[in-house]
Amino acid sequence: MKQHAPAAARNREPIAAVLAEELPATGLVLEVASGTGEHALAFARRFPTLIWQPSDPNAAARDSIAAWREESGLDNLRSPLALDAASAAWPIAYADALLCINMLHISPWEAAEGLFAGAARILPQGAPLLLYGPYREEDVATAPSNEAFDASLKARNPAWGLRDLAAVDRLAERNGLGRARRTVMPANNLMLIYRKQ
Template sequence: MTQPAADLNARRMAPATDRNREAILAVLREALPASGTVLEIASGTGQHAVHFAKALPTLTWQPSDPDATHRESIAAWTTHAQLQNVPAPLDIDVRREPWAAPGVIDRVDAIVCINMIHIAPWAAAEALFAGAGKRLAPGGVLYLYGPYRRHDAHTAPSNEAFDRQLRLADAEWGVRDMEAVVALGAAQGLTCDEPVAMPANNFSLVFRRG
């Protein structure tokens, strides 16, 4: 069926999403609960949301993004994929409480955040964990994906160059120290599994609420 022009125009594309989605999905299959609600923070174009929701149909995948253009793209991708387990995207900036209207996401079974904390101020990472601490159900999971420094060093020259590029764009951005991120989780009662090495010098971090 031919897609309406408005739908085609609204659906934005991020090439990296197609490259990393299968590797991320493999980790999510092991980390996420079999059913329940997953809140995705900073969903971006929506490509990840529809891919994961289609592959994990017993989960409700709630996308969100503070950018209106991204939310339009998420909605267009959801319509295009004809998915029933993806509600309308929410306008969430993790630094702004409440994250949504009362009763909408007061308790979730998992939170997924891909490639956000290095393209945002450190305050956003702090707010993400604080929000997860408030909302994750017992046994809930917080999943993060992206590049990290480990033991005060970059894990690859390409990540070091990427870090410089980020900091030139905004002095508050940058590749984060994994140990500092794990400490944010511990402060909220979230225990981090062994980090999972991913393609292109990235890592998956899976935090669990006891």
Template sequence: MDSISGAERLSSPAAARNREPILAVLREVLPERGRVLEIASGSGEHALHFARHLPSLQWQPSDPSVQALDSITAWRDAEPLTNLLGPIRLDVTERPWPCRDFDALVCINMLHISPWQAAQALLAEAGERLPADGTLYLYGPFQHRDQPLAPSNADFDADLRRRNSQWGIRHLEDVQAEGERHGLVLERIVEMPANNLSVVLRRRNEDA
């Protein structure tokens, strides 16, 4: 780990591997301009990369962990970008959120390492706070009820549940149904490397 002004820049090999495939999808589904709230930003590497390559968007990173917030700040200090905002502490289950003004939501690799209540809170807040046609982008491993998990994901799911009984790879059908309860429509599913998915939900335009 690198140290900048006393703060550690955390580094995730997964973030380095998946940032380009994720960026390709974000270019297609995010608005041209506006403010993007990233949930569970972790190390902050994604926030820096996406802000760098999507300069017309304001990128708001967030995380509930003090260590993660320090890392996000350290990465931001290493490469100051005018469109990369300072991180905020945000726990999705503590509603209402401190950041309530955003045009899109991005949440990468959170749903499977948090209780289902966190997914419910995320979808509820997205349905309440996103503008009409606003995007919620989810990334990570998901499973279909009528399809077996790939062997690597099955092993991963078992390991997650051993570590915490409330964790585990979510059924895409449950996410879709919960989203629909809050006015979010499943728009697109994109297969990603390493048996992950990009899941794009959009807030229903009631006037359409």
């Protein structure tokens, strides 16, 4: 039932360090595309004053999240929601922060559009949308490992692939969010913080 993603163990500490600076002290954090649930577990444990709401459109992923949650016994880790970022109907109406790790490049662009539209609907003014993953940037050379990753993603699904950061910024602006931070992370990833204006 429980699934493991090796990357989750590698990147959770660098991500948590940024979250510690950007998340509110209290409130509800919606994690979109929680995958195995290992990040949700680690961050709920790391930030006990926050309520962590994991979600995923995939039933097997939700089963894994539920198994990690049950084993942990954490009071601030909620049962996973069936949430498809691309859908206009989300099963949650409000969050104090929204986190999405490694989704934009492993989903069609419609999922990115839905993510920002959803953030605009459920976040209060000034609240953060936090994105982690690899991106293409103008005037920044793309690492060979990211080029290879992009090619492998597109071979699996032509609608997938590394997103252009300028396009993501434009999408944010169309939905009333502005980029407040760009942090270089290990393994050629970025942490991007957008805030509802």
